[in-house]
Amino acid sequence: MVALTVEAPAAYVAAGQRIDIEKVSHQFELEGEPLPVLDEVGFSVEPGSFVALLGPSGCGKSTLLRLLAGLDHPTEGALKVDGTVVGDPDPSRILVFQDPTLFPWRTVWDNVALGLEAQGILKSSRHRVDKAIELVGLGGFDKAYPHQLSGGMAQRVALARALVNEPRLLLLDEPLGKLDSLTRLTMQTELVKLWQEAGLTAVLVTHDVEEALFLTQRVLIFGPRPARIVADITVDLPYPRHRGDPRLAELRREALGHLGLAATW
Amino acid sequence: MTSIDPAFSERAQAPVQEANQARAGIWLVGLAATASWIGVAALIELWPEIIPQPYGRELAIIALAIALAVAVVAATGKLLGPVAGTVRYYGPWFIAAAVLMAAWEVVTAKTGWLPVPFFSSPQSILEVFFDDWARLAESVYHSVLLLAKGYFFGALAGFLTGVTIGWSRAASYWVHPVLRLIGPLPATAWLPLAFFLFPTSGSASVFLIALATAFPVTILTWSGIASVNRDYYDIARTLGAKPSFLILKVAIPAALPHVFVGLFMGLGTSFAVLVIAEMLGVKAGLGWYLQWAQGWAAYANMYAALLVMALMCSGLITILFRVRDWSLSWQKGLVRW
Numbered sequence: 361m362v363a364l365t366v367e368a369p370a371a372y373v374a375a376g377q378r379i380d381i382e383k384v385s386h387q388f389e390l391e392g393e394p395l396p397v398l399d400e401v402g403f404s405v406e407p408g409s410f411v412a413l414l415g416p417s418g419c420g421k422s423t424l425l426r427l428l429a430g431l432d433h434p435t436e437g438a439l440k441v442d443g444t445v446v447g448d449p450d451p452s453r454i455l456v457f458q459d460p461t462l463f464p465w466r467t468v469w470d471n472v473a474l475g476l477e478a479q480g481i482l483k484s485s486r487h488r489v490d491k492a493i494e495l496v497g498l499g500g501f502d503k504a505y506p507h508q509l510s511g512g513m514a515q516r517v518a519l520a521r522a523l524v525n526e527p528r529l530l531l532l533d534e535p536l537g538k539l540d541s542l543t544r545l546t547m548q549t550e551l552v553k554l555w556q557e558a559g560l561t562a563v564l565v566t567h568d569v570e571e572a573l574f575l576t577q578r579v580l581i582f583g584p585r586p587a588r589i590v591a592d593i594t595v596d597l598p599y600p601r602h603r604g605d606p607r608l609a610e611l612r613r614e615a616l617g618h619l620g621l622a623a624t625w
Numbered sequence: 626m627t628s629i630d631p632a633f634s635e636r637a638q639a640p641v642q643e644a645n646q647a648r649a650g651i652w653l654v655g656l657a658a659t660a661s662w663i664g665v666a667a668l669i670e671l672w673p674e675i676i677p678q679p680y681g682r683e684l685a686i687i688a689l690a691i692a693l694a695v696a697v698v699a700a701t702g703k704l705l706g707p708v709a710g711t712v713r714y715y716g717p718w719f720i721a722a723a724v725l726m727a728a729w730e731v732v733t734a735k736t737g738w739l740p741v742p743f744f745s746s747p748q749s750i751l752e753v754f755f756d757d758w759a760r761l762a763e764s765v766y767h768s769v770l771l772l773a774k775g776y777f778f779g780a781l782a783g784f785l786t787g788v789t790i791g792w793s794r795a796a797s798y799w800v801h802p803v804l805r806l807i808g809p810l811p812a813t814a815w816l817p818l819a820f821f822l823f824p825t826s827g828s829a830s831v832f833l834i835a836l837a838t839a840f841p842v843t844i845l846t847w848s849g850i851a852s853v854n855r856d857y858y859d860i861a862r863t864l865g866a867k868p869s870f871l872i873l874k875v876a877i878p879a880a881l882p883h884v885f886v887g888l889f890m891g892l893g894t895s896f897a898v899l900v901i902a903e904m905l906g907v908k909a910g911l912g913w914y915l916q917w918a919q920g921w922a923a924y925a926n927m928y929a930a931l932l933v934m935a936l937m938c939s940g941l942i943t944i945l946f947r948v949r950d951w952s953l954s955w956q957k958g959l960v961r962w
Contacts, residue, residue: 429863451865461856465878465955475864477874505955525864 376561415582655699662692775834787846849883
C-alpha cells in the first residue's frame with residue numbers, strides 16, 4: 361500500500377458541521393406493510409468530531425446516513441445540520457458507500473472530478489482534483505479505469521471523490537467493509553489521518569466493534585431493528601492509538617455487552 | 626454481445642504466431658498459398674474453356690497477383706507491419722480460397738457441369754465488374770445513402786424514445802403499450818401503406834428503414850437506462866448533480882453498452898428492409914439491381930451484385946464495431962470482446 365506522505369493542504373481545513381437528530385422515526389413500505397427501521401432516534405454530534413454508529417447489520421444505521429445525506433426523508437422527526445433541517449442532497453455532506461461505486465466509464469481523474477463537474481465548477485478547480493488524488497495516495501493513477509484498480513485503491517478513489525468537494529460532513533457507510541483484512545487495517549489508519557487533516561465531522565457506520573473503537577471518539581450503539589440507541593460510549597483515547605491498548609479492550613468488552621455478546625469475551 | 630466478433634480476439638493472438646514463424650525463418654503456409662494461386666492461374670490459362678469467355682486472361686493475372694502478394698509477405702517477414710500480420714493470419718484461408726476458385730472454375734467454365742446461365746463462371750462475374758462497374762457503383766451509392774438516412778433517423782428516434790421512457794414513468798406508461806403492439810410488427814408489413822402515404826417511394830423507404838431500426842434501439846436503450854445501478858444516481862446526487870447531469874452523464878454512459886446491442890440489431894433489420902424497399906419501390910440501389918438483373922436473366926450480374934451487397938453490409942457492420950470499440954474503450958478488460 362502507498363504510504364500517505366502528503367501534508368494537509370490548507371484547502372481541506374474547513375469547519376465540520378454540527379448534527380442534531382431529534383426524535384427521528386422512519387419506516388419503509390414492504391409489500392404494503394409498514395416496516396419500521398428507526399424508532400425515535402435522537403442524538404447530537406459536535407462539529408469536527410468522529411462518531412461511529414455501531415449495531416447489528418440491517419438495524420437501520422445506513423438508513424440514518426441516507427437521511428443525513430438528504431437522499432431520503434424521515435417519516436417523523438427532524439435531522440438538523442448546523443441548525444438547518446436537512447433538505448435535498450448537498451455537496452457539503454458526502455456519503456461514501458460500502459462499494460466504491462465508481463463510474464466504470466470514467467478514469468480515476470474523471471471519477472474524482474465528478475462532484476466539481478456536476479456543480480459546474482470543474483474548470484476553475486482542476487487542481488483540487490489532482491490534490492485529492494494525491495491526498496489518498498493515488499498520484500500517477502489518474503488515467504486508470506476502475507476495473508484496473510484493487511478494492512483498496514477503488515475505495516481510496518471513492519474517498520478522493522468525496523473529499524474533493526471539501527465536505528463539512530463525511531458520512532461513511534461501512535467504507536472498509538469489503539476490503540481484505542490487511543488493506544482494512546491500513547485504510548483505518550488513513551481514515552483517521554484524512555479526518556484529522558480535513559477537520560470535518562465524520563460519521564462512520566460499521567458493525568465492526570474494533571474498527572469503531574479504534575477510529576472514533578464516540579460510539580453510539582444501536583439495538584436491533586427498529587433501531588434505537590442503547591449505549592453511548594466515549595472513547596477517551598488520544599490519537600494515534602494502538603490496537604493493543606488495554607483501554608480499547610475494556611471498551612470493547614463494554615460494547616459487546618451492549619450488543620448482547622458479552623459471553624464471547 | 627461477447628461473441629459477436631470472435632475474430633477480434635483471435636486475431637489478437639496472430640502476432641504470437643507470426644513471431645514464431647519469423648523465428649522459423651520460412652513461412653511454409655505462405656509458400657503453399659503462393660503455389661496454389663499460381664496453380665489457379667495456370668489452370669485458367671492452360672485448360673481450354675468449353676464455351677470461350679472474355680476476361681479469362683485478366684482472371685489469371687489476378688490469380689498471379691494474389692500469388693505474388695502472398696510471396697512478397699512470405700519473403701519480407703515483418704517488414705510490412707500489420708498488413709503482413711493480417712495476411713499471415715489468413716494464410717490457410719488463401720489456400721482454401723485457391724482450391725475453391727479452382728473447383729468453381731472447373732465445374733463452370735472448363736467443363737460446364739453446372740448448367741449455364743444459372744451458374745456463372747468466375748470470369749463472367751469479373752466481366753460484370755469490368756463492364757458494369759459504373760452501374761454497380763451507382764447502386765451502392767444509392768443503397769448506402771438510403772440506408773444512412775433511414776438508419777440515422779431510426780437510431781436517433783429509437784435512442785431518444787428509449788431514454789425518455791427509461792427515465793420518465795409517465796412516458797413509459799403511454800409509450801409502452803404502443804411499443805408492445807406495434808414494435809414486433811415487421812417494418813415490411815407497412816410497405817404497401819407507406820408507399821401509398823408518402824409522396825415518394827424514397828421517403829417511404831427512409832421511413833420504413835427508420836422504423837425497422839428504431840424498435841430494437843428503443844427497447845435496448847430503454848432496458849439499458851432501466852438497469853443502471855441506482856447507487857450511481859445516489860452518488861451523483863450527493864455530489865450535487867442536477868437531473869440533466871443524471872441523464873447525460875450518468876444514465877446514458879451507463880446504458881451505452883446496451884444501446885450498441887440495439888444499434889447492431891437495428892442495422893441487421895435495416896438491411897432486410899432496404900433490399901425489399903429497393904426491390905419493390907425505389908428504382909435505384911443494389912436491391913433494384915438484383916431485380917433488374919433477374920428481369921434480363923443476367924445471372925452473373927446477380928452474383929456480382931450479391932457479392933457487392935455482402936461487402937457493403939459487412940463493411941457497415943465493421944464500421945459500427947469500430948465506433949463501439951472507440952466509445953466503449955473503457956470496457957476493455959472488463960468484458961471479453
